[in-house]
Amino acid sequence: VSDDVLWLSPEEELTWIALIGVLVQLPSAIDAQLLRDSGLTFFEHGVLSSLSHAGTEDGLRMSDLATISSSHLPRLSQVITRMETRGWVRRVTDAADRRVIRVVLLPEGRRTLDDAAAAHVANVRRLVFDHLSATQVRQLRTIARQITSAMGSPSPLLEIRKEQLER
Amino acid sequence: VSDDVLWLSPEEELTWIALIGVLVQLPSAIDAQLLRDSGLTFFEHGVLSSLSHAGTEDGLRMSDLATISSSHLPRLSQVITRMETRGWVRRVTDAADRRVIRVVLLPEGRRTLDDAAAAHVANVRRLVFDHLSATQVRQLRTIARQITSAMGSPSPLLEIRKEQLER
DNA sequence: TAAGATTGAACGCTCAATCTTA
DNA sequence: TAAGATTGAGCGTTCAATCTTA
Numbered sequence: 001v002s003d004d005v006l007w008l009s010p011e012e013e014l015t016w017i018a019l020i021g022v023l024v025q026l027p028s029a030i031d032a033q034l035l036r037d038s039g040l041t042f043f044e045h046g047v048l049s050s051l052s053h054a055g056t057e058d059g060l061r062m063s064d065l066a067t068i069s070s071s072h073l074p075r076l077s078q079v080i081t082r083m084e085t086r087g088w089v090r091r092v093t094d095a096a097d098r099r100v101i102r103v104v105l106l107p108e109g110r111r112t113l114d115d116a117a118a119a120h121v122a123n124v125r126r127l128v129f130d131h132l133s134a135t136q137v138r139q140l141r142t143i144a145r146q147i148t149s150a151m152g153s154p155s156p157l158l159e160i161r162k163e164q165l166e167r
Numbered sequence: 168v169s170d171d172v173l174w175l176s177p178e179e180e181l182t183w184i185a186l187i188g189v190l191v192q193l194p195s196a197i198d199a200q201l202l203r204d205s206g207l208t209f210f211e212h213g214v215l216s217s218l219s220h221a222g223t224e225d226g227l228r229m230s231d232l233a234t235i236s237s238s239h240l241p242r243l244s245q246v247i248t249r250m251e252t253r254g255w256v257r258r259v260t261d262a263a264d265r266r267v268i269r270v271v272l273l274p275e276g277r278r279t280l281d282d283a284a285a286a287h288v289a290n291v292r293r294l295v296f297d298h299l300s301a302t303q304v305r306q307l308r309t310i311a312r313q314i315t316s317a318m319g320s321p322s323p324l325l326e327i328r329k330e331q332l333e334r
Numbered sequence: 335t336a337a338g339a340t341t342g343a344a345c346g347c348t349c350a351a352t353c354t355t356a
Numbered sequence: 357t358a359a360g361a362t363t364g365a366g367c368g369t370t371c372a373a374t375c376t377t378a
Contacts (some may be wrong), residue, residue, distance in 0.1 A: 129183075143306065150194055
């Protein structure tokens with residue numbers, strides 16, 4: 001067969017095609033707005049956001065931050081270096097275990113995140129939630145969780161964030 | 168406020184967090200399998216797949232292929248160059264309008280796509296459809312279409328493909 | 335003058351190799 | 357010997373500038 005997705009049912013294939021559209025276009029659209037309005041990558045935004053939700057003054061370990069960001073240490077290390085030169089975060093060697101580096105959010109980083117917030121949220125709303133009913137929002141959450149929970153270890157901080165919101 | 172997504176409702180924010188997980192992790196997982204097993208990018212796979220569904224011997228115009236791939240000409244041009252050196256596709260100058268380049272799928276490209284098919288489909292199934300009910304598959308399709316149809320012009324070939332399947 | 339496509343430089347990501355501390 | 361983190365080379369993407377034909 002020359003059709004690569006013939007072995008999905010027609011129902012499934014149509015869904016897969018529609019999903020690819022979201023996977024490809026939505027991140028670009030989010031990235032573009034953040035970059036244009038705030039000089040911030042979607043990924044960098046996620047890092048700042050994670051740090052801001054950490055709920056501790058000690059920051060987060062590089063390896064934890066990597067897990068939370070669904071990324072790996074080499075990538076994170078380079079990104080943190082960039083963010084450090086911009087004065088958004090600081091690297092601190094952990095006193096207890098000197099192999100560990102903690103990343104701390106600096107006031108300038110928090111300010112960047114805050115300044116980006118309004119336009120970012122407006123964009124997410126415009127791109128996603130404006131087009132979904134309350135029921136669909138619930139459906140999408142369930143579906144997304146079922147997909148990701150099978151893929152990898154759920155990130156620790158995500159769980160914290162969920163608890164914060166579900167309370 | 169320091170919380171960038173405070174202006175979504177808790178319902179929406181939880182959904183957004185879950186969706187980010189899919190947006191970040193799913194493309195990586197698809198890419199990784201294709202690259203490992205077939206030396207193919209998700210994007211390259213999409214290009215080959217689009218060409219194979221074109222239903223014509225004349226191939227597709229670069230600009231159409233760019234639209235279909237949710238991409239832009241500079242990126243596509245570089246990717247096509249790579250694929251040309253691998254013997255997967257060929258560039259043909261359009262006789263009617265010599266500004267236009269048509270990209271034609273070569274037998275070797277079709278073979279690559281075919282060889283990649285089984286493992287790719289198995290992976291998509293394992294990552295996505297194994298975890299969803301038939302109802303959820305339908306829900307996801309509707310949701311994905313609502314999101315993308317608001318984002319940009321729907322790609323022409325996608326519409327063709329939908330017609331082929333919905334018939 | 336505009337449409338279609340390509341080029342080259344700058345930038346970000348990936349991954350294996352390396353460094354440091356436990 | 358292993359865990360945490362960084363580095364550097366190779367590769368892909370982005371975007372403005374450029375080239376070619378209409």
